[in-house]
Amino acid sequence: MFKDKEKFKKRFNERFVSMHGKALSEATENDVYQTLAYMVREYVTSDWMHTKETYIHKKSKQVYYFSLEFLLGRFLYNNLLSLDVLEEVREGLEELGYDLADLTEEEPEPGLGNGGLGRLAACFLDSLAALGLPGHGNGIRYQYGLFKQKIIDGYQVELPDNWLKNGNMWEIRRPDKAVDIPFGGHVWLEEVDGGYRVHHEPAEIVRAVPYDMPIVGYQNGVVNNLRLWSAESPYDDDELLHQHSGNYKDLLAHKQSIQTISEFLYPDDTTYEGKVLRLKQQYFFVAAGLRSILLSHKKRNASFKQLGNQIAIHINDTHPVVAIPELMRILIDEEGYEWEEAWRITKSVMSFTNHTLLAEALERWPVDLFRNLLPRIYQIVEEINRRFCQDVLDNYPHLASHMQEIAIIADERINMANLAVVGTHSTNGVAQIHTEILKQREMRLFYEMFPLRFNNKTNGITHRRWFLLSNPQLANRVTEAIGDSWINHPSDLQKLTKWSEDRQLQQDIKQIKLENKQELARLIEAETGITVDPYSIFDVQVKRLHAYKRQLLNALHIHSLYYRLKEDKSFKMTPRTFIFGAKAAPGYHYAKEVIRYINALAKLINSDPEVSPYMKVVFLENYRVSLAEKIFPASDVSEQISTASYEASGTGNMKFMMNGALTIGTLDGANIEIRDEVEDANIFIFGLTPQEVMNYKKYGGYNAYDQYSSQPELRRIVDSLVDGSLFPVGEFQAIYDSLITYNDEYLILKDFQSYQQAQERIDRTYQNPEKWYQMVIVNIGKSGVFSSDRTIKEYANAIWNIKPVQV
Known part of the structure; x- marks a missing residue:
């Protein structure tokens, strides 16, 4: 039905009338979306039932x-792609007077x-x-x-x-x-x-x-x-x-x-x-x-x-x-x-x-x-706890003094992580560094008891949604260069790296990136009223708002650029658009204050005629999957700046990488494995190492006030949060206190200078397009290992012991 355009149009019209009791000429876009979605679901139902029967048989x-x-x-676009009927449906709808892209916006x-x-x-x-x-x-x-x-x-x-x-x-x-x-x-x-x-x-x-x-x-x-x-x-x-x-x-x-x-x-x-x-x-x-x-x-x-x-x-x-x-x-x-x-x-x-x-x-x-x-x-x-504790006493008596840490019930609390390790045959982390920290620090005693139970499965992303679907122009250009085997075997993206110095490929990817940025710029203007320059660097941090993810470090750097542009007439920078998207949990008041600070900076910078030609700050509200599908293809710089040893893995870093954005990041989570794949020359690493952070956490010795007092530029930025020079007196007291009064738990001030230097390297590199797009091609080519297909094969073989089934 879907493969034959004329049959599809005829069937669509019949289904519409039967569902809505009116002619197609009277349809709203939501009516049309619902009809199409129903037809697609109906189309897959036989395969759905047949798959279940095959598994049983x-x-x-x-x-x-x-x-x-x-x-x-959203399901519609993804399902049409998976059914290999996307183009036929798109063309059939156009002939009926509807745009598929508009219809997908109707899907909640x-x-x-x-x-x-x-x-x-x-x-x-x-x-x-x-x-x-x-x-x-x-x-x-x-x-x-x-x-x-x-x-x-x-x-x-x-x-x-x-x-x-x-x-x-x-x-x-x-x-x-x-x-x-x-x-x-x-x-x-x-x-x-x-x-x-x-x-x-x-x-x-x-x-x-x-x-x-x-x-x-x-x-x-x-x-x-x-x-x-x-x-x-x-x-x-x-x-x-x-x-x-x-x-x-x-x-x-x-x-x-x-x-x-x-x-x-x-x-x-x-x-x-x-x-x-x-x-x-x-x-x-x-x-x-x-x-x-x-x-x-x-x-x-x-x-x-x-x-x-x-x-x-x-x-x-x-x-x-x-x-x-x-x-x-x-x-x-x-x-x-x-x-x-x-x-x-x-x-x-x-x-x-x-x-x-x-x-x-x-x-x-x-x-x-x-x-x-x-x-x-x-x-x-x-009873699980009683038996486990007895097992420790019988077989691991040297751990008896640690019973409070490893017991499932202790201090009138039930520790669900302990129950999870004791009651399963496999416990895995989600990046190499994360798994090592679990084994050596967080779950060290359990690892000592059950070493074979622990394993690593580095996270991945589905390249079908996050590349093939969300960035079709770039996906098609990659296919032109290396063939389409990467769609079913994403590790084949590796073939692209041998084209990293090809000038024509660099130019084509640069043009595709520009068109994606122009599309995102139109969305930004429609949603926020802010006009941004698609020829500027799109520097993006989109993820859940949490203190350890350090959106605050990014904002403090933007704050520093504002002062330099205002006061140092010799300072030059490549124009940048800083884009944020993040939700803070409703009860997480500190995270909400960081959102407020970012928006205060945006208001200050975007309205300043001396500064706004060189940078804009945009906070896109209600960050979600459909918005992410537009952001990743348009991004130049991927902000992965969490405090080293705090992020388990991250998967946004992989989506950015696959879509040709270069990473600025700490050695945290899967950033380490991205660095290992692309090598130091193709990523911007800064900041403390995981071991250095863990040493501070274990032994102390960090003094935020020393950082604050020894860096005049940084001190001025932190003071301006509360001193009335830019914002009302005491406006961002909670943020100031987190940095100074409570000794900067996430080491933002310690990493600030290193972060600033990495950002300067980005600026210099972007001014050399040939070098920049060589790095971009290497990142895309090395991203295949971060497909969730690889991750799931590892789970299937090593943990679940399930096999593919031919349906």
């Missing part, structure tokens, strides 16, 4: 990726993720399907997602992201697959035949209703599944009204309390109620996913003894770690296995990725809260 081992976030981006972006964690999960799903691997996602169908960011007078304002207001054309509701999840109540034991049967009488039951979304493989007929769970009441309204003695308000309050579970991503957990809701969310989607998977398994298998040979459950960070005791509960309470056998099965099924080195991000639940909400799960966690 071939008894393929399948992996289920449990993640609290899936930052998917699924509000199912926030930052790198969720985007990685989405890239992994894409690669699993593209490689023909049996792998599916399991998460929550959030009604509102995180939030929609607006910048008003420089302040971040959060608005509800009601992405489901017009429905989701890519999902299918499966009420027949719903499962009931218990919370609260009490547990009691019944003696039966010399043993015990466990009874849990819950205080509340929540129905988890699944919504399935197809994950389409790249031109291979494979369609895997993303299952998202929505919280509903298990009772109809009449039953509820009876339960609440006819009180309609109580009925509504009860329904609302249940719906809250799947209402928002990352509810505020600064209150006790917020913590309860977060834990509820985690158990809700984990328990629902496990029950669904095991029910399906049980239909075809009488025994769970070899479950690890048929199913893999992957835990993406600590949020789904409660899957470990939940599987133990099912095996012991429902299937009748003894503890030792259930533990063996559980460990064979479960694997874990650690994504952070920040202590505050490693979840620790108060015992009372956990026990009250999940009484049976708490009993199992308590």
Whole structure:
């Protein structure tokens, strides 16, 4: 149908009339988008079902990726590309009077993720399907997602992201697959035949209703599944009204309390109620996913003894770690296995990725809260802890003095990261340096006990969305140079490096970059009213706003350039456009102050006739996947400037690199592996090394005031945050205090001079286009190793033991 343009147009018109009950001439663009999306979903449904049947028929081992976030981006364009019908549909729609690019703007972006964690999960799903691997996602169908960011007078304002207001054309509701999840109540034991049967009488039951979304493989007929769970009441309204003695308000309050579970991503957990809701969310989607998977398994298998040979459950960070005791509960309470056998099965099924080195991000639940909400799960966690601690005393007595650090329950807290390592067969980091720090510092004692359990899987990105789809001109030019084998084998991008000195290729890429910058400049003007010069260097930092990611270092450097342009008439710089995009968590007030500071600088600089010809500052609100798809192809400089040893990996660095932006960065996360690939001559590295940062953290010795007092230029910038010379007195006191009063935790002042020097090297290099675009070509050519296809092959072979299936 899609391959034959005339058939497509005829079918489209018929489908439109049947869906909307009016002629195509009366259509809105949203009507047209919904019709096309429905047709595409209908088109993939047979492959979707056939893929599932093939996995069952071939008894393929399948992996289920449990993640609290899936930052998917829009589906329509990606699915048309994967189905190899993009051009036919584009042309057919044009003949019907519609522009495909305009229609894709009608598609709401699924509000199912926030930052790198969720985007990685989405890239992994894409690669699993593209490689023909049996792998599916399991998460929550959030009604509102995180939030929609607006910048008003420089302040971040959060608005509800009601992405489901017009429905989701890519999902299918499966009420027949719903499962009931218990919370609260009490547990009691019944003696039966010399043993015990466990009874849990819950205080509340929540129905988890699944919504399935197809994950389409790249031109291979494979369609895997993303299952998202929505919280509903298990009772109809009449039953509820009876339960609440006819009180309609109580009925509504009860329904609302249940719906809250799947209402928002990352509810505020600064209150006790917020913590309860977060834990509820985690158990809700984990328990629902496990029950669904095991029910399906049980239909075809009488025994769970070899479950690890048929199913893999992957835990993406600590949020789904409660899957470990939940599987133990099912095996012991429902299937009748003894503890030792259930533990063996559980460990064979479960694997874990650690994504952070920040202590505050490693979840620790108060015992009372956990026990009250999940009484049976708490009993199992308590027993896991008891047995583990006994194992330490029996087999690692020299570690007994460290029991508080390694115990799963200690100081009235349940340490979920410790549970994850103990209850799985694999724990991996996401970049070489991150994994080494885990083994040598954060999880050193566990590594001593279980050295074979730890491994590295450096993150990756799907080159299909982040290069082929978002930068088609550049992708086509690369294909002209080296052929199209890189699309299915991204490591073949390496062939491009031998063309790095080719003048024609350099000129072509320079022209493509300019056109991408012109397109982004038009978007910037439309969204912000700021006119930027596409011939300037586009220097970009887009990522979650967090102190360790050091957007503040970037802003302080911009601040220094402002003073130099104002006061030193001999100072010359290549014009630059500094572009930021970032959301701060609603309760993260310091991060919001950094956003306000960046916007204050933008207002100051963009309105100054002496400075604005040389630089502009732009903060693009509501950073999201569709905006990122426009930013990466237009970027010249990639800001990857986190404090060394703090960033686990990063994946924005890979997207920039693949799209021909050069990295300025610290030796942190995957920056190190990017440096190793492109070599020092093709990247701008600055700042402290990870070991130097870790030494400061371990031994002390850093004095921010010394940095402040010994660098007059820096001192003036920091003082101007509060002294009234540029902004009202005390305007950015919180930022000033973070640097001076609280001794600059993220070593911004220490790295400032080195960062400034690296920026000067960028300026000099950009003035030599031949050198710059030689470096650009090397970076693109070396980016193939950072495809998520490579990452997923490593997971599939070394952790999950799953094989590609021909559908």
